[in-house]
Amino acid sequence: GQSLEQPSEVTAVEGAIVQINCTYQTSGFYGLSWYQQHDGGAPTFLSYNGLDGLEETGRFSSFLSRSDSYGYLLLQELQMKDSASYFCAVRVLTGANNLFFGTGTRLTVIP
Amino acid sequence: ETGVTQTPRHLVMGMTNKKSLKCEQHLGHNAMYWYKQSAKKPLELMFVYSLEERVENNSVPSRFSPECPNSSHLFLHLHTLQPEDSALYLCASSQALAGGPTDTQYFGPGTRLTVL
Numbered sequence: 001g002q003s004l005e006q007p008s009e010v011t012a013v014e015g016a017i018v019q020i021n022c023t024y025q026t027s028g029f030y031g032l033s034w035y036q037q038h039d040g041g042a043p044t045f046l047s048y049n050g051l052d053g054l055e056e057t058g059r060f061s062s063f064l065s066r067s068d069s070y071g072y073l074l075l076q077e078l079q080m081k082d083s084a085s086y087f088c089a090v091r092v093l094t095g096a097n098n099l100f101f102g103t104g105t106r107l108t109v110i111p
Numbered sequence: 112e113t114g115v116t117q118t119p120r121h122l123v124m125g126m127t128n129k130k131s132l133k134c135e136q137h138l139g140h141n142a143m144y145w146y147k148q149s150a151k152k153p154l155e156l157m158f159v160y161s162l163e164e165r166v167e168n169n170s171v172p173s174r175f176s177p178e179c180p181n182s183s184h185l186f187l188h189l190h191t192l193q194p195e196d197s198a199l200y201l202c203a204s205s206q207a208l209a210g211g212p213t214d215t216q217y218f219g220p221g222t223r224l225t226v227l
Binding site for chain 1 (some may be wrong): 113115151152153154156201208214215216217218219220221
């Protein structure tokens, strides 16, 4: 089976940096994705790591270590609008059910 | 806007009602998905369609019945639901099913379903 762990809640100050960790156990691992979901909104794709290392997209970066079955999402220069839930999701090679989500981390940005 | 729309956005129904959820994608994708999102739980994949053929049914109760008449539209027909079926139902689409950048899934805003 697949299992992912990420913290349920994180609080950070506007302008600061926050890191949301994700550890996983899976078979047929292909890559790690991150999604953002605002209250009442759709999950939106943020980033994908297929290889070890850091991927940077503006204020957001995502990291993957396959050997450690670990990744993280790094948010810099936090803004109030970054308050949302963040989901890590593993992509696997087997079958059509190829994306498994964590339970999400609720990020609250405070002034 | 992600290019995936869902209607209705909110739905309240009794256990004896029959209703349908609609999803439409404007991205030219070949795969479409239904997910269930409940509080404090991971997104649960319900059904997967690729090129209008169902390729995955994740042990979903028969009171949920999907339909994919073409690659742009996906329906979820609901009948005799239970209160525990109350959740956010999300539709998603991707270019392809196989692993790789082209299988990034784009989600609609969801239908908030309440079963009384």
